[in-house]
Amino acid sequence: MSDLKKTGAAVGEPVASDSPAPSAFLEVRDLKVHFPTDDGLVKSVDGLSFQLEKGQTLGIVGESGSGKSVTSLGIMGLHTAGQYGKRKAQISGEIWLDGKELLSSDPDEVRRLRGRDMAMIFQDPLSALHPYYTIGKQIVEAYRVHHDVDKKTARKRAIEMLDRVGIPQPDKRVDAYPHEFSGGMRQRAMIAMSLVNNPELLIADEPTTALDVTVQAQILDLIRDLQKEFGSAVIVITHDLGVVAELADNILVMYGGRCVERGSAEKVFYEPQHPYTWGLLGSMPRIDKEQTERLIPVKGSPPSLINVPSGCAFNPRCPYADVPKDNVTREVRPELAETDSGHWSACHLSREQRERIWTEEIAPKL
Amino acid sequence: MLAYLIRRLGAVFVMVLVVLLTTFVIFYMLPKWAGQDLAVLFAGKNSGAEQLEGIREKLGLSDPLFVQFWDFVRGIPFGRTFANGDDVTNCPAPCLGYSFRTEAPVWDTLKDALPVTGAMAGGAAVLWLVGGVTSGVISALKRGTVWDRSAMVAALSGVSMPIFFTGMIMMGIFVHSLGWIHIDDTLTSQDSLGTWVESLILPWIVLAFLHAAMYARLTRATMLEVLGEDYIRTARAKGVTEPVVIRRHALRSTMTPILTVFGLDLGVLMGGAILTEVTFNLPGLGNEAVKAIDGKDLPMILGVTLCAALAIAIANLVVDLMYAVIDPRVRLG
Numbered sequence: 001m002s003d004l005k006k007t008g009a010a011v012g013e014p015v016a017s018d019s020p021a022p023s024a025f026l027e028v029r030d031l032k033v034h035f036p037t038d039d040g041l042v043k044s045v046d047g048l049s050f051q052l053e054k055g056q057t058l059g060i061v062g063e064s065g066s067g068k069s070v071t072s073l074g075i076m077g078l079h080t081a082g083q084y085g086k087r088k089a090q091i092s093g094e095i096w097l098d099g100k101e102l103l104s105s106d107p108d109e110v111r112r113l114r115g116r117d118m119a120m121i122f123q124d125p126l127s128a129l130h131p132y133y134t135i136g137k138q139i140v141e142a143y144r145v146h147h148d149v150d151k152k153t154a155r156k157r158a159i160e161m162l163d164r165v166g167i168p169q170p171d172k173r174v175d176a177y178p179h180e181f182s183g184g185m186r187q188r189a190m191i192a193m194s195l196v197n198n199p200e201l202l203i204a205d206e207p208t209t210a211l212d213v214t215v216q217a218q219i220l221d222l223i224r225d226l227q228k229e230f231g232s233a234v235i236v237i238t239h240d241l242g243v244v245a246e247l248a249d250n251i252l253v254m255y256g257g258r259c260v261e262r263g264s265a266e267k268v269f270y271e272p273q274h275p276y277t278w279g280l281l282g283s284m285p286r287i288d289k290e291q292t293e294r295l296i297p298v299k300g301s302p303p304s305l306i307n308v309p310s311g312c313a314f315n316p317r318c319p320y321a322d323v324p325k326d327n328v329t330r331e332v333r334p335e336l337a338e339t340d341s342g343h344w345s346a347c348h349l350s351r352e353q354r355e356r357i358w359t360e361e362i363a364p365k366l
Numbered sequence: 367m368l369a370y371l372i373r374r375l376g377a378v379f380v381m382v383l384v385v386l387l388t389t390f391v392i393f394y395m396l397p398k399w400a401g402q403d404l405a406v407l408f409a410g411k412n413s414g415a416e417q418l419e420g421i422r423e424k425l426g427l428s429d430p431l432f433v434q435f436w437d438f439v440r441g442i443p444f445g446r447t448f449a450n451g452d453d454v455t456n457c458p459a460p461c462l463g464y465s466f467r468t469e470a471p472v473w474d475t476l477k478d479a480l481p482v483t484g485a486m487a488g489g490a491a492v493l494w495l496v497g498g499v500t501s502g503v504i505s506a507l508k509r510g511t512v513w514d515r516s517a518m519v520a521a522l523s524g525v526s527m528p529i530f531f532t533g534m535i536m537m538g539i540f541v542h543s544l545g546w547i548h549i550d551d552t553l554t555s556q557d558s559l560g561t562w563v564e565s566l567i568l569p570w571i572v573l574a575f576l577h578a579a580m581y582a583r584l585t586r587a588t589m590l591e592v593l594g595e596d597y598i599r600t601a602r603a604k605g606v607t608e609p610v611v612i613r614r615h616a617l618r619s620t621m622t623p624i625l626t627v628f629g630l631d632l633g634v635l636m637g638g639a640i641l642t643e644v645t646f647n648l649p650g651l652g653n654e655a656v657k658a659i660d661g662k663d664l665p666m667i668l669g670v671t672l673c674a675a676l677a678i679a680i681a682n683l684v685v686d687l688m689y690a691v692i693d694p695r696v697r698l699g
Contacts, residue, residue: 048612076603078599078602078603081602081608108607111602111605111607112605113605114602114603114604114605115603115604115605115606116605119603119604120603122596122599122600122603124596127595127596127597127599128597128599128600129600130597130600130615130619131597131619131693131694131695132618132619132693132694134690134694135640141601141604141606141614142605144606145604145605145606145607146605177694177695179694179695193604194603271373
């Protein structure tokens with residue numbers, strides 16, 4: 001874990017929801033995204049708050065169905081854009097981007113921010129790029145939506161961006177179709193497309209999951225270099241702790257649609273406070289240490305997001321659920337509490353208990 | 367692309383040849399094997415033995431099968447001469463023989479029938495493509511609403527009602543009761559555009575209603591699928607406005623399966639829409655086919671079959687070429 005950045009900046013604490021515009025560049029307050037279905041209300045994200053400054057990278061970590069992608073689509077306003085039919089996602093809370101609240105804004109205003117002030121990189125660049133249009137056309141479109149320029153200028157800009165993300169012979173490749181690119185090149189093109197308007201917020205939703213392992217590191221390097229160059233705020237969504245270790249200043253661990261732990265990358269990696277984070281770390285292969293034991297999976301499966309039981313969502317899978325706790329009722333959901341400066345976690349175990357378990361039981365095995 | 371085109375044209379040629387051979391064998395040889403004399407079919411039952419012998423000689427009916435087929439095929443590009451001693455008939459190219467029933471060259475009849483069927487099928491196709499795709503798209507975008515449901519009910523009834531039913535009702539109302547429309551059952555190229563449109567408007571509507579229904583359902587289903595694609599989400603993430611997302615990104619992908627069906631439907635119709643043409647008594651290929659089958663007019667049946675096979679083969683070829691235009695992944699080097 002030597003490549004962790006040592007910034008250690010604090011992740012902001014939740015603010016009372018009717019307070020005025022925040023100072024942070026991006027602030028999400030008590031975000032809830034619920035989907036009505038035949039089986040009931042799916043609470044994909046259920047009260048999420050965080051802050052992000054420009055030039056910083058936030059890693060959102062969690063397993064499938066923990067609400068990571070739903071959060072990012074929520075910030076982009078993509079749950080409401082073009083959702084036809086009757087069943088719409090129910091979104092509440094506040095999303096402040098550069099002093100502007102997005103959820104209460106006019107959808108067309110949010111559309112104008114999309115792609116210009118906030119952009120997104122998707123998981124699978126093959127399916128995320130339109131198969132019928134050339135890479136160049138798609139980048140040109142992204143540029144011309146927000147810039148009143150002719151096609152020639154936009155094309156020049158597209159070639160420039162392709163060159164910037166390391167695509168060889170960009171003036172030729174600009175006319176290629178997505179299927180003519182390799183997976184890594186496609187993701188580079190996707191990154192070029194999302195950065196064409198110099199967005200201040202970049203959301204990368206599992207940017208390396210669909211890629212060859214050999215290409216993953218290159219793409220992560222590219223994202224990090226570009227962030228340095230453009231100074232944008234970046235959210236990296238992943239289930240791969242290796243990816244956040246590579247990129248993130250701060251980490252937010254999600255479980256069952258809520259944040260269970262967040263703090264600087266250093267804190268979360270070296271002094272994790274939540275049993276779920278312990279589980280994630282235990283299930284991660286390490287190359288810097290000799291592996292003598294098998295990886296330890298987190299037992300059980302993610303909770304159903306319909307009819308979420310009261311109490312801690314992680315309780316059924318928690319190896320320390322039966323540790324006796326003082327003054328705690330099982331039916332009460334643990335709230336996020338600050339353990340160190342800027343380091344928050346939501347667990348019924350007392351601080352002393354957690355410290356003991358971490359140092360005595362978990363850390364030696366990692 | 368040119369090599370691809372040539373290869374595909376070659377395939378069309380071979381396919382049409384196979385269709386011809388099959389039809390030729392079935393229609394010319396079957397009566398013979400069933401003990402029926404083709405010369406009798408041609409000349410009528412009361413002809414004398416000498417007359418029949420002359421016909422056999424002139425039409426080459428006594429030649430081996432493959433010689434007869436070869437003469438028939440060669441007659442299409444080069445023309446053909448039927449001769450029995452001094453009795454010589456010159457059949458210019460494209461020669462498909464002479465109708466048993468009217469004794470007119472088969473090609474002359476087809477030449478008059480083709481424009482009628484073509485105009486009927488083409489006009490209806492434009493109507494149903496525009497109508498079907500438009501209502502399908504609206505249904506998809508307004509999924510679950512009253513609009514969607516009523517459009518789909520209309521589509522279901524359109525698919526369920528046969529042409530001779532809707533056609534008869536339309537005829538009853540507009541031609542017989544109201545007398546607004548007169549259908550000219552001898553449409554030729556000399557007739558004015560107005561006459562053509564007046565005669566074809568009802569068939570257009572009936573055919574379009576039937577097909578538009580299916581296209582609306584197909585468009586709706588495909589559109590809903592496409593709208594769930596990742597690249598649609600990408601387009602929205604770029605800040606593209608919703609109408610552009612639909613038009614430029616979703617509709618283009620939706621058109622691929624629709625085009626496949628469209629090519630086949632149009633091809634089939636071009637080969638003669640028998641029910642429609644008989645219902646409205648239009649002098650098209652379908653009507654000629656019915657008359658030919660009715661009169662055991664073998665050369666005519668062969669001619670109509672050839673037209674239908676060509677129409678379907680060409681329509682398929684055009685569809686495949688259109689694919690390459692729409693979807694770059696299909697393009698061949």
